[in-house]
Amino acid sequence: MPRVTIADVARAAEVSTATVSNALNCTGRLAASTRARIRTVAAAMGYGDAVAPRTLGLAVTTYGTRPWNYAHVPYFAQAISAATAAAHERGYALITLPAAPDEAVWPSVAVAGVLVLDSPADDPVARTLRARGLPLVFDGRPGPAHPRETWVDNDHPATTREVLDHLTAQGARRVALMAGPGDEHYTRSCLSAYGAWCAEQGVTPRTIPLADDDDQGHALDALLSGADRPDAIYGIYDPCARRVLTAAARGGVRIPDDLLLVCASEDPALAVADPPVSTVSLVPRHTAATAIAALVDLVERPDRPPAPTVVPARLDIRASSTRPAV
Template structure:
């Protein structure tokens, strides 16, 4: 066999044509199931292609089709707590379609953002997904008017764009309803900074579900705040809660630690429920945390399919799409499903 490789060291369609004794056009048509040709010829070419390991050069293909089968993912979430599940969902949804994902971590640096966006456009990405840490802040880079479709996930989108986020109100209602179902009657919501839109939505839903005078305590997204909130509540001398809905898992962790230090038993005396289902934290908490999962992977999957649809010219209704959260029952609330 006289396989004379091209300079690049990779098998090209010309090598395959020579090896098969046909022209490159015939090879192309054979492999793509296009054009007319003898079934036997088609099969033979396919067989030889597999034999010599021919794989078409995506650059050449993309040059012609102006589709690169590549999308860009922009994020400013350094720790990847939110981005990573979203990314996993995107990647999972798109790998089946042969699409690869450029990951660009741009922190909060507009200059860096521009560099990355330009690099992606030069590489002819079919679309861009922007992700962040909160739905009420946008990335420090202007993505309006780009020559490719842009989809936003978990970050504020441009007007008339497609944006995905978790349904905070529904998630909060789910958590609150669960506490009530467990039999808790005196509820409190310990959450993050009031200026987060998510915080407001969750607080409203909590109030709606728990009754208007159930207290909401605003603070920061840290264990220490959860800790301090419990100290405040227990020293204030008012009516003590028996069900606590926390704005995230870190706060819940602080709350549970503080309760234990006071000799309050979780879940026997007080039920605690978190938000985020940050597994590595939720599973290590003692007891493991019952919490709300925002289905970020699913969110990523939908965002991925959406940007693909837009790239292929299929139209989509612009606007904010809220995806439902789900409850993950562990042990910090008690009444695990069947009990109660």
């Protein structure tokens, strides 16, 4: 049979080809009923290339085009699980995409919209998806707002201050922030809040980079053995806690006696570590489910984009960051 064209759909729906294009790509100013009618006509005629499938995408673009396995990180593992369940509840499949797939994937992957986690500044993947006119929801705040986009995020400045205030209340005076190499909103926001807090306290910021291939925390050895070593560390990524614990044990640094420790992590093993580690949870299950609900709303009701949402984080205080009252 001859291939159905956009002109065929326009004739059948008794509208212009431009109106068909706007309806199928969720652009332009159309009544929701008109948009739905045209999409129904297009689907009935088999014009599948322009009709969005009931499939959503999930992408982690923290490091741009650099490949890395994010699925083993507890935060992302929980987010993927929750996002999949939320998509299924709304009748959609979910494709989890590699961190840096072949360049041909992004322009052609058949999805109705994409949940983008930890998008860096000037994200090349987001640019490609926007060029396709796809609705996007960001876990983490992107840069300038674009049409058919929204975000879900935690209040990272408030959470950072809560952790820093907790550590100082426990007697810390030289608090260091251990941060990753990413340029996504989360890292930038935590670093900015830490810098502002240090300025208010009149102390010098101490930032510890999170090295890529240093599971044993050897990069911390010189820092923890120095005369002016920090007396508290807040690590904002999952690997921070284990690296600090390993390096501290190797150097004879006692936690919490010599060094207080808080880490942003979803790893349940930290609650039963020796000592149990205080953690910040960014509640990825709630965040991802909220983001998927917003993405489905963007796909199905493009004329009524949902507002951005702030999900509270949670500080669980354990032995690693508490000292007995004197």
